Amino acid sequence: xxxxxxxxxxxxxxxxxxxxxxxxPSACDLVTxxxxxxxxxxxLGVELGDNLQRLLNDCVSGKTPLDxxxxxGSVVNAPNGTGEWNRFAGKPMKQWVKALSGVATFVVAIGxxxxxxxxxxxxPNPSESxxxxxxxxxxxxFLGKEFRSKAGLPVINIPGCPAHPDWITQIVVAVxxxxxxxxxxxxxxxxxxxxxxxxxxxxxxxxHFAYKVSATEFGQRKGCLYYDLGCRGPMTHSPCNRILxxxxxxxxxxxxxxxxxxxxxFPFFDLAPGTVFKTQTVMGIPKDLPTGVDKKGxxxxxxxxxxxxxxxxEQDMFIV
Amino acid sequence: xxxxxxxxxxxxxxxxxSGLKTKSEPRAxxxxxxxxxxxxxxxxxxxxxxxxxxxxxxxLSPYAPPHSEDDLSQSCETCMYYVTHRRFCELxxxxxxxxxxxxxxxxxx
Numbered sequence: 001x002x003x004x005x006x007x008x009x010x011x012x013x014x015x016x017x018x019x020x021x022x023x024x025p026s027a028c029d030l031v032t033x034x035x036x037x038x039x040x041x042x043x044l045g046v047e048l049g050d051n052l053q054r055l056l057n058d059c060v061s062g063k064t065p066l067d068x069x070x071x072x073g074s075v076v077n078a079p080n081g082t083g084e085w086n087r088f089a090g091k092p093m094k095q096w097v098k099a100l101s102g103v104a105t106f107v108v109a110i111g112x113x114x115x116x117x118x119x120x121x122x123x124p125n126p127s128e129s130x131x132x133x134x135x136x137x138x139x140x141x142f143l144g145k146e147f148r149s150k151a152g153l154p155v156i157n158i159p160g161c162p163a164h165p166d167w168i169t170q171i172v173v174a175v176x177x178x179x180x181x182x183x184x185x186x187x188x189x190x191x192x193x194x195x196x197x198x199x200x201x202x203x204x205x206x207x208h209f210a211y212k213v214s215a216t217e218f219g220q221r222k223g224c225l226y227y228d229l230g231c232r233g234p235m236t237h238s239p240c241n242r243i244l245x246x247x248x249x250x251x252x253x254x255x256x257x258x259x260x261x262x263x264x265x266f267p268f269f270d271l272a273p274g275t276v277f278k279t280q281t282v283m284g285i286p287k288d289l290p291t292g293v294d295k296k297g298x299x300x301x302x303x304x305x306x307x308x309x310x311x312x313x314e315q316d317m318f319i320v
Numbered sequence: 321x322x323x324x325x326x327x328x329x330x331x332x333x334x335x336x337x338s339g340l341k342t343k344s345e346p347r348a349x350x351x352x353x354x355x356x357x358x359x360x361x362x363x364x365x366x367x368x369x370x371x372x373x374x375x376x377x378x379x380l381s382p383y384a385p386p387h388s389e390d391d392l393s394q395s396c397e398t399c400m401y402y403v404t405h406r407r408f409c410e411l412x413x414x415x416x417x418x419x420x421x422x423x424x425x426x427x428x429x
């Protein structure tokens with residue numbers, strides 16, 4: 001039996017909605033098959049008022065062992081570092097986060113807001129939001145870069161806007177079944193099993209990417225979304241085209257550019273007008289090239305690929 | 321479709337060879353400039369070919385940017401909107417047959 005507590009800070013509940021849609025395993029499977037005891041969750045918890053405060057205080061005191069502390073949403077520090085804009089169970093949420101992180105065996109940040117600050121931390125960041133252990137790409141965040149949970153691990157970051165349901169439940173199960181120490185993390189503390197590959201890995205448009213055939217409108221089945229529509233699939237780490245959404249599809253498969261939501265810089269370019277769904281260029285060359293590709297290589301590859309493109313690569317082959 | 325493309329391509333070539341004054345500079349090097357030119361193109365009728373060529377700044381030969389360290393000439397052939405086998409520009413606001421050595425200021429690789 002592993003006790004799990006889930007709290008929300010500056011959040012839209014998107015990751016909660018995602019979690020409740022999990023299938024492999026489902027949220028119910030966590031309880032029935034994997035012995036996870038959900039102490040409290042914003043959408044599932046029954047305790048209110050004094051009872052909730054008692055539950056939280058019992059975790060902080062150690063009376064109730066806290067095995068997994070899951071946090072969704074940003075840590076709100078406004079105004080002036082007090083955290084009063086986000087009060088919960090009688091005090092600023094940031095105080096609960098600090099106290100509970102200090103006693104938890106594992107701390108898991110779910111979604112962009114909890115990992116890097118996300119949309120709330122976009123400049124000018126009026127809520128003074130932080131992620132648990134990062135603020136955008138800067139290591140540190142609310143808990144500080146030296147933070148380690150009782151298991152000796154830093155915060156396990158599961159980013160995304162929202163995170164895929166199965167990324168959440170599979171990591172929670174790994175932790176609850178004693179395999180938490182085996183989770184390899186990358187330099188941004190994301191589980192490598194999910195975040196080593198690119199969103200592009202498994203994308204059905206890869207042939208159009210290779211032959212430099214561009215999609216020019218949303219929903220087109222032909223063409224790659226990177227060249228014109230701002231897709232960040234070639235430089236975003238996620239398994240969105242390996243572990244499909246709703247077991248069916250992904251953004252890029254349905255003709256919608258990847259927004260890069262598992263990377264700390266999301267939302268990119270601080271949402272300046274003209275930057276969303278449009279590939280940003282410098283003298284006609286993409287500002288952000290596929291990871292590992294330099295400008296000269298990109299230009300040379302484009303000329304060669306265009307020349308080598310077969311006629312079928314220019315057709316819509318997905319006939320219904 | 322190819323026959324229609326061919327005759328229209330010939331017509332566009334004749335327009336350009338006949339001295340149609342097109343606005344090949346400034347190039348659309350910023351998003352704002354690209355959006356501005358695309359908006360002007362959208363306001364034109366689909367068959368206003370001379371205006372399309374003018375606003376997009378078509379030339380019959382590749383454009384070589386001054387002071388570029390990339391040794392890159394900007395031609396339809398390397399542009400993201402160019403469909404190689406059909407010899408066609410698929411930028412929705414243009415949507416015209418072209419030749420691979422032509423160029424316009426909306427070029428992007």
